[in-house]
Amino acid sequence: MTSLKLNLGPQHPSTHGVLRLILxxxxxxxxxxxxxxxxxxxxxxxMAEKLSYIQxxxxxxxxxxxxxxxxxxxxxxxxxxxxxxxxxxxxxxIRVMLLELNRISSHLLWIGAFLMDLGAVSPFFxxxxxxxVILKYFEKISGQRMMNNxxxxxxxxxxxFDIEEIERFLEILPHKLDDYESIITDNxxxxxxxxxxxxxxxxxxxxxxxxxxxxxxxxVGYDTRKKDSLYEGFSFSPIVxxxxxxxxxxxxRILEIHESIRIITQAIExxxxxxxxxxxxxxPLNIVLPExxxxxEIEAPRGVASCYIKSDGxxxxxxxxWRTGSYYAVNLLRKLLVGEYLNDAIAIxxxxxIILPEVDK
Amino acid sequence: MLKEFYYMLLSFLTVFKxxxxxxxxxxxxxxxxxxxERFRGKPYMKGCIKCGTCIKVCPANAIKIEDNDFIFxxxxxxxxxxxxxxxxVKAIKMTQNYELATNDVNDLKLLYKIEGRExxxxx
Numbered sequence: 001m002t003s004l005k006l007n008l009g010p011q012h013p014s015t016h017g018v019l020r021l022i023l024x025x026x027x028x029x030x031x032x033x034x035x036x037x038x039x040x041x042x043x044x045x046x047m048a049e050k051l052s053y054i055q056x057x058x059x060x061x062x063x064x065x066x067x068x069x070x071x072x073x074x075x076x077x078x079x080x081x082x083x084x085x086x087x088x089x090x091x092x093x094i095r096v097m098l099l100e101l102n103r104i105s106s107h108l109l110w111i112g113a114f115l116m117d118l119g120a121v122s123p124f125f126x127x128x129x130x131x132x133v134i135l136k137y138f139e140k141i142s143g144q145r146m147m148n149n150x151x152x153x154x155x156x157x158x159x160x161f162d163i164e165e166i167e168r169f170l171e172i173l174p175h176k177l178d179d180y181e182s183i184i185t186d187n188x189x190x191x192x193x194x195x196x197x198x199x200x201x202x203x204x205x206x207x208x209x210x211x212x213x214x215x216x217x218x219x220v221g222y223d224t225r226k227k228d229s230l231y232e233g234f235s236f237s238p239i240v241x242x243x244x245x246x247x248x249x250x251x252x253r254i255l256e257i258h259e260s261i262r263i264i265t266q267a268i269e270x271x272x273x274x275x276x277x278x279x280x281x282x283x284p285l286n287i288v289l290p291e292x293x294x295x296x297e298i299e300a301p302r303g304v305a306s307c308y309i310k311s312d313g314x315x316x317x318x319x320x321x322w323r324t325g326s327y328y329a330v331n332l333l334r335k336l337l338v339g340e341y342l343n344d345a346i347a348i349x350x351x352x353x354i355i356l357p358e359v360d361k
Numbered sequence: 362m363l364k365e366f367y368y369m370l371l372s373f374l375t376v377f378k379x380x381x382x383x384x385x386x387x388x389x390x391x392x393x394x395x396x397x398e399r400f401r402g403k404p405y406m407k408g409c410i411k412c413g414t415c416i417k418v419c420p421a422n423a424i425k426i427e428d429n430d431f432i433f434x435x436x437x438x439x440x441x442x443x444x445x446x447x448x449x450v451k452a453i454k455m456t457q458n459y460e461l462a463t464n465d466v467n468d469l470k471l472l473y474k475i476e477g478r479e480x481x482x483x484x
Contacts, residue, residue: 054443055420058443139396141399143455182372186364187368188368
């Protein structure tokens with residue numbers, strides 16, 4: 001049988017951006033998969049070498065526009081570490097609350113988009129309805145819905161308000177999640193398309209550098225939040241499921257939203273216990289990192305994200321490098337799609353939660 | 362088999378329930394979404410002291426100061442709000458106006474006059 005070369009993307013609606021997969025097919029069976037990335041390359045790392053740190057801070061939200069807070073937090077954390085700036089307890093609690101809210105909004109979007117890939121339309125609207133509440137709150141406190149630019153070196157820009165709104169939202173969210181689960185989780189069609197498809201062996205996952213929910217769905221309990229100094233004093237447990245397939249990767253994200261709700265309730269308690277906001281700002285015009293290398297990492301919704309800065313004692317970094325979770329997930333498609341059928345390719349690629357701006361940077 | 366039928370029924374029921382709820386979308390041109398006080402829309406300037414901080418913190422080089430003209434280049438501006446946050450006299454404000462589409466390129470050049478500083482002397 002002659003093999004057929006097929007381009008999936010770069011402008012396929014279900015690739016969440018501009019991902020191009022070059023597939024080699026034999027009949028309907030995929031024999032080779034070659035991801036082609038770089039359509040959304042903006043030179044995020046090179047740009048840092050020209051700009052000062054305060055100029056670069058608004059841009060890092062755009063690395064992953066669905067979870068911008070995580071990348072702001074990373075850059076802030078690196079610079080706070082280098083200049084040994086202390087964060088006050090209220091700032092820490094605010095940051096944890098916003099990060100987890102952002103994780104919820106990111107997972108909600110994923111649930112909607114994934115189900116859209118599989119042909120279900122209603123969950124998309126339900127998920128976006130709940131996500132809208134979070135984004136409205138972000139807009140209220142930070143000024144914009146996704147490009148927040150709210151964390152600053154040494155603190156947050158302004159104090160937050162209207163926490164009751166979030167408390168009310170957290171009360172209704174579990175019921176809404178039950179609604180999704182009644183439509184999705186045990187649905188016959190959904191199960192047939194996901195159970196046993198795209199099985200990710202934990203050994204392969206570790207070799208490919210997969211982190212985050214995808215790795216935890218393969219039975220490896222790796223969560224950097226557990227050793228994160230920002231999450232000190234919060235009680236939560238990373239969720240680990242062992243079934244390794246697409247369905248598990250869906251289920252783990254639902255459970256992670258429940259876990260995030262737990263963390264946010266604790267964070268709100270801490271915010272209420274520390275009513276005074278003490279920012280530890282520095283003069284933005286002459287931020288100079290001492291010569292040396294700085295590294296920090298965080299558990300982003302799509303896996304461990306980290307930021308590496310090499311400074312030579314000037315106003316802008318000598319080299320800045322981002323590690324993003326999706327980049328490794330795209331590479332995994334090379335392995336995961338081989339031996340699967342073409343009509344499962346979208347379902348498997350979707351289940352890994354790939355977002356392209358994060359891949360191309 | 363019966364269990365699967367039950368779940369199918371349950372999902373139809375959940376979707377059916379939503380038929381009777383109020384719509385959550387806005388019909389945009391007629392109804393506009395309300396934005397908060399901190400919203401970062403079209404920038405506005407009054408009372409500049411020409412210190413140049415905004416130029417140094419702007420990531421997109423969108424701000425220019427020429428003699429007594431203060432110019433925002435809206436083609437470059439990314440609405441990060443750095444200029445208004447770091448302005449020492451809070452002269453720059455981001456307004457709630459988010460409808461910036463225009464047919465004329467010249468509208469994208471926002472020019473504000475810097476006033477009241479000509480006659481002052483630093484003695």
